[in-house]
Amino acid sequence: xxxxxxxxxxxRIVVGAALCVAAFALVGVRxxxxxxxxxxxxxxxxxxxxxxxxxxxDRNGTLLARDLPVVDLYANxxxxxxxxxxxxDLARVAGVDAxxxxxxxxxxxxxxxYVLIARQVTPDVQDKIKHLGLxxxxxxxxxxRYYPQGxxxxxxxxxxxxxxxxxxxxxxxxxxxxxxxxxEAVQLSVDMRVQYILANEVAAARNTxxxxxxxxxxxxxxxxxxxxxxxxxxxxxxxxxxxxxxxxKNIMAGDRYELGSxxxxxxxxxxxxxxxxxxxxxxxxxxxxKIGKYTIHEAEHMPATYxxxxxxxxxxxxxxxxxxLRSGGVRQRAFLDSLGLLEPRLTELPEYARPxxxxxxxxxxxxxxxxxxxxxxxxxxxxxxxxxxxxxxxGRKVVPTFLKHPEDGRGAQLLKPDTSVKMRELLRxxxxxxxxxxxxxxxxxxGGKTGSAEKPILNGHGYQAHVLVTxxxxxxxxxxxxxxxxxxxxTPKGPPMSILxxxxxxxxxxxxISRIAPLLGVPQRPVPPGHENT
Amino acid sequence: xxxxxxxLCVALMGLAMLALYHVSEKTRVAGVQLSGINREIxxxxxxxxxxxxxxxQVAGPAQIQVLAERNLGLSGAPAPQLASFETxxxxxxxxxxxxxxxxxxSVTQPSN
Numbered sequence: 001x002x003x004x005x006x007x008x009x010x011x012r013i014v015v016g017a018a019l020c021v022a023a024f025a026l027v028g029v030r031x032x033x034x035x036x037x038x039x040x041x042x043x044x045x046x047x048x049x050x051x052x053x054x055x056x057x058d059r060n061g062t063l064l065a066r067d068l069p070v071v072d073l074y075a076n077x078x079x080x081x082x083x084x085x086x087x088x089d090l091a092r093v094a095g096v097d098a099x100x101x102x103x104x105x106x107x108x109x110x111x112x113x114y115v116l117i118a119r120q121v122t123p124d125v126q127d128k129i130k131h132l133g134l135x136x137x138x139x140x141x142x143x144x145r146y147y148p149q150g151x152x153x154x155x156x157x158x159x160x161x162x163x164x165x166x167x168x169x170x171x172x173x174x175x176x177x178x179x180x181x182x183x184e185a186v187q188l189s190v191d192m193r194v195q196y197i198l199a200n201e202v203a204a205a206r207n208t209x210x211x212x213x214x215x216x217x218x219x220x221x222x223x224x225x226x227x228x229x230x231x232x233x234x235x236x237x238x239x240x241x242x243x244x245x246x247x248x249k250n251i252m253a254g255d256r257y258e259l260g261s262x263x264x265x266x267x268x269x270x271x272x273x274x275x276x277x278x279x280x281x282x283x284x285x286x287x288x289x290k291i292g293k294y295t296i297h298e299a300e301h302m303p304a305t306y307x308x309x310x311x312x313x314x315x316x317x318x319x320x321x322x323x324x325l326r327s328g329g330v331r332q333r334a335f336l337d338s339l340g341l342l343e344p345r346l347t348e349l350p351e352y353a354r355p356x357x358x359x360x361x362x363x364x365x366x367x368x369x370x371x372x373x374x375x376x377x378x379x380x381x382x383x384x385x386x387x388x389x390x391x392x393x394x395g396r397k398v399v400p401t402f403l404k405h406p407e408d409g410r411g412a413q414l415l416k417p418d419t420s421v422k423m424r425e426l427l428r429x430x431x432x433x434x435x436x437x438x439x440x441x442x443x444x445x446x447g448g449k450t451g452s453a454e455k456p457i458l459n460g461h462g463y464q465a466h467v468l469v470t471x472x473x474x475x476x477x478x479x480x481x482x483x484x485x486x487x488x489x490x491t492p493k494g495p496p497m498s499i500l501x502x503x504x505x506x507x508x509x510x511x512x513i514s515r516i517a518p519l520l521g522v523p524q525r526p527v528p529p530g531h532e533n534t
Numbered sequence: 535x536x537x538x539x540x541x542l543c544v545a546l547m548g549l550a551m552l553a554l555y556h557v558s559e560k561t562r563v564a565g566v567q568l569s570g571i572n573r574e575i576x577x578x579x580x581x582x583x584x585x586x587x588x589x590x591q592v593a594g595p596a597q598i599q600v601l602a603e604r605n606l607g608l609s610g611a612p613a614p615q616l617a618s619f620e621t622x623x624x625x626x627x628x629x630x631x632x633x634x635x636x637x638x639x640s641v642t643q644p645s646n
Contacts, residue, residue, distance in 0.1 A: 013540055020547055027554065063590035069580045123584075148590035196595035515610055 052143055052164045053178045055185040056157060056171075058192040059225075059404050065157055065171070067164070067182075068146045071126060071139035073117040075101075077108030079136025086134050093128045094118040119162050120144040145171070147237040149192060152199040155231040155250040156190065156402075158350075159240060168248055170402055172350040187404045189225030194218050197515045198228040202487060205508040206232050209492030209499065215252040216512065217381060217486045221389040221475070224398040224409040226347075227483070227520075229253070229382075254351035256378040257488070260453025261315045261501070262388070262473045263374030267324045268312055268426060269391045270335045273419045276326040279309040279426060289318040291366050296321050299452065299500070312426050313434025315450060317373045324372025329363045332371065338414055339387035340397075341379050348402045353380040374453060375463075381471070385486045388473050392427070392447070392481040395420045428478045435502040439474055439510040443524040444517050447478035448509065450501035455491065466496050472505035476513055477522055485509050485516075 006014070056065040073094070080086045083105040091098035096118050104115035120142055121129070129137065145160045147153060158169020166175035170188070177186055198216045206214035211232075218228040231253075235246040242248075249255070271277045282305050289296040296317050311319030324332060336342055336357075344352040356378040358367045370376040382400060389398050395415030427447030430436045435450040451471040454463035470492055474485040487508045492499040517524070591597070602608040 009536070009540075013536070013543070016543065016547070020543070020550075024550070062594075063586060066583060066587050068584055068587060146587055148587050149594050150591075150596065152594075152596060193595060196599075200596075200599070 052182060053145065053160070053166075054182050056174075056178070057185045057187050058190050058195070059188060059227075060191065060193075061187075062192040063148055064153055064188070064190075064192065065145060065147050067143040068122075070120045070122055070142050070144040072119045072142045073121045073126075073129065074114045074138050074140070075105070075117050075134070076113045076136030076138065077105040077115050078110060078113045080105060080134065089132050089134065090117050090129065093132065094121060094125060114138070149196070150238065151234045151236055152196050152230070153190075153192075154234040154237045155248065155252075156195070156229050157237065158248070159237050168350065169250070170348055173348040173402075188402055189220075189223075189227065189404045190229070190402065191227045191520075193519050194516045195228040195230065197519075198512055199230040199234075201508060201512050201515070202230050203232060205487075205489060205504065209489055209494060209504055211489045211492050213251050213255075213488075213490035215250075215381060215488045216508075217252055217385055217484075218512070218516065219385055219389060219400060219484045219486075221393040221398060221481050221484050222408055222410060223405055224386075224389075224401050225405055226400055226402050227516075229402075250349070250351045251490070252381045252488070253345075253347070253349050254353055254380070256353040256355060256380050257469050257471075257490075258375055258378050258453050258456060259381070259384055259471055259488075260374040260451040260469065261317075261320075262384065262449050262451035262471050263377070264312060264315065264320045264372070265388060265391055265423070265427070265449050265473065266336065266339070266341075267320055267327070267332075267372040268308070269415060269419060269423050270327050270332065271308075271323045272422050273335075273415050274327060274331070277308050277323050279307065279422070281308050282306070283308065283311060283319045283322050285311075285316055285318050289321055289369075291321070291369055294366050296369060300497075309426060309429055310434075312449070313430045315435050315452075320373045321369035324368055325365065327368075327372075329365070329368040332368055333360065333363055336371075336377075336387075339390055341377070341383055341387050345380055345383035345386055345400070347382065347400050353383075355379045355383065374451060381486060381488055385473070385484055388475075388486070389484055390414050391423050392420060392475045392478075392484070424475070424478050424481065427475060431474075435500075436472065436474075436506050438502060438507040439472060439513070441476075441510050441514045441517070444476050444513060444522060445478040445525065446474050446476045446510070446513055447481070448472055448474040448506070450506055452499075452501040466499075467491055468499055468501075470499065470501035470505045472501055472509040474509040474513060476517065477525075482522065483516075483520060485512050487512065 053067050057063055087098045087101035087105060091101055094117055108115055156169055158171040159167050160171050161167050166172035174186060198218060202214050202216040215231040219226050229252055231250045233245045233247050235242055235248055285302045285306050286304055298317055302316055306316055306319050342355055344354050346352055367376050386400050394417045395413055396410035397412045397414050398410050424447055431440045431446050431448050436448045439446050439448050453469045455467045455469055456463055469490050471488040475481045476483055487505050489504050492504045
């Protein structure tokens with residue numbers, strides 16, 4: 001049997017058919033790849049995909065920070081005939097230094113002909129430069145961070161550098177989050193309405209009393225959310241040119257203060273918790289309280305005796321010192337530690353301040369007495385309000401946050417709920433019958449405490465007479481507190497009695513509450529006719 | 535028979551090549567158009583982004599307060615003068631605020 005293999009033609013047909021099959025298979029594989037595995041890869045670009053950082057919005061969605069398209073502008077110096085004229089024109093329109101441009105143009109070579117004119121040139125400036133009609137101008141797309149709310153959010157949001165890296169404020173603290181998902185806005189706990197009102201009122205009070213610095217905080221005592229934070233002097237985050245006393249320092253988070261009498265709230269809370277005093281117990285006040293070689297005095301004349309309630313209401317140092325001494329230094333230190341006052345208060349902000357307080361071995365009798373009324377310990381205002389929130393929110397630990405977190409954020413029970421109830425009654429008494437009367441806003445049961453602390457002498461011992469830091473801690477509505485307002489005025493000017501906290505910080509807090517309470521939906525109680533004091 | 539099949543295969547191959555080229559070219563043109571549309575979308579989004587930012591600025595509380603004070607003569611109302619729609623009586627109902635018409639006002643909790 002003669003078996004012959006395929007002919008040359010048959011082989012060619014097989015090879016041709018194989019090539020056809022391979023070609024179609026390739027097309028088929030590619031089709032599957034494109035339609036199934038890479039589906040959507042070439043779709044519509046997502047919103048803001050050209051930008052490097054996510055938007056920042058407030059709790060209601062109001063825009064606070066956004067990347068806007070700008071360009072970095074370069075000039076090909078070899079294409080410029082009149083370098084001097086071009087440098088002058090570009091400097092005038094772009095707002096840069098003409099000498100730098102001219103030096104750059106002269107130094108440019110054929111190998112390195114490009115000179116940077118300006119970074120982050122906005123569209124309106126681009127148009128003006130275009131109208132100059134200069135040859136050799138080239139641009140590179142870039143972005144610029146813009147803050148539509150301006151100075152009102154300056155210290156809170158901070159700024160980015162020209163390369164888009166967060167430098168301060170929440171821009172710095174949330175840098176990684178803002179970069180990870182540029183298309184997803186980061187929602188803060190801040191309410192822009194509250195933030196603006198706080199800024200507006202604190203700035204007005206700072207001007208009235210010619211203060212060096214001033215600040216304010218608004219916090220939800222149950223969730224820990226910060227609804228507002230302002231610090232003055234501030235700056236314009238969109239121009240970043242500091243003028244006058246502008247600064248990017250955030251005194252509420254990054255500075256520490258001896259806060260004075262607002263600390264009495266903590267001494268009373270501890271004494272109430274430990275049952276070492278009752279509100280109606282009578283204490284001797286007199287004309288000075290000697291502890292060893294030191295004598296504690298009052299800021300103003302006071303009667304021979306006061307009940308504990310009156311001690312807080314009229315802010316007696318002597319009475320509070322006695323109450324603090326009943327708790328003792330060890331217990332006082334442990335209590336302040338449990339409230340987080342002996343550690344820096346860390347939040348989403350990069351700014352924080354380490355507290356200053358006596359070493360354990362030096363925490364003696366006089367230190368216990370003075371710390372009881374807020375001297376001898378310096379903390380950041382943000383740290384203080386986190387501790388004060390525990391006193392009024394049912395006694396549970398709460399951590400301040402700048403990210404939206406509407407759920408109950410209260411943690412460990414640090415004080416008995418009953419202690420918190422008693423403290424609210426005392427704080428309300430301070431406002432109705434004590435130094436905080438000017439914060440009593442009709443319809444909103446405000447509780448609070450004044451603080452007028454003499455400032456320590458810089459690089460020395462002792463305190464500066466009549467140079468005060470005044471502050472006010474306010475909580476409302478006092479029967480079931482939701483919001484805490486804290487304001488601080490650094491070195492208010494005026495006659496001695498007129499610059500105490502009751503005349504400076506308390507009315508400021510009252511004005512803030514009267515404006516933000518309706519916006520925050522706080523139910524208003526009926527006001528008897530003739531008592532509409534606001 | 536084989537010759538006919540060969541011819542048919544070659545013809546089919548030619549046709550397939552032409553069809554493939556046609557599809558490829560249409561895809562390329564569509565790709566170019568898509569790129570153009572994407573650029574337009576990005577441009578529009580960029581413009582919208584700028585406008586939204588401008589709106590956030592001009593509608594911000596600082597601007598509104600200045601304009602209200604300058605042009606409308608308005609100033610901050612005392613809290614007891616503020617009320618919400620929920621407190622207003624329905625038609626035919628007795629006015630619930632007869633005694634203290636404004637001072638009983640309350641406002642609702644905003645949604646978080």
